[in-house]
Amino acid sequence: MEEIKQFFIKIGRADVDENMRNLVSDNIIDSLDxxxxxxxxxxxxxxxLxxxxxxxxxxxxxxxxxxxxELAMKD
Structure with missing residues (x-):
């Protein structure tokens, strides 16, 4: 999960963490994110991808x- 956290940090969204759910449907992140x-x-x-x-x-x-x-990187 640390790798995913780093992706969020790189896009300027260090406020998003692994305990959050419904990131898109609750508008925590948007389509640009x-x-x-x-x-x-x-x-x-x-x-x-x-x-x-x-x-x-x-x-x-x-x-x-x-x-x-995991699915995407199998290929």
């Missing part, structure tokens, strides 16, 4: 992000 996270993830892994992983549900919590990363 999601796009910035995707950009940081892609830079970190040097891999483009498939569009299937760019859905808001994948960014609702640190756990969801972690699960999405």
């Amino acid at each position: 999601v796009m910035n996270l995707i950009n940081e993830i892609e830079k970190h892994y040097n891999k483009t 498939d569009s299937d992983f760019m859905r808001p549900i994948h960014f609702e919590s640190f756990e969801n992000i972690q699960k999405m990363l």
Whole structure:
């Protein structure tokens, strides 16, 4: 989860932590934050995320992000 926390720090959202839920649906993060996270993830892994992983549900919590990363980085 520390890696995910670092992604949030890099996009200027150090206020978001692993205990928070419903990040997108409760407007804790917005679409610009999601796009910035995707950009940081892609830079970190040097891999483009498939569009299937760019859905808001994948960014609702640190756990969801972690699960999405595990699936996305298998390929």
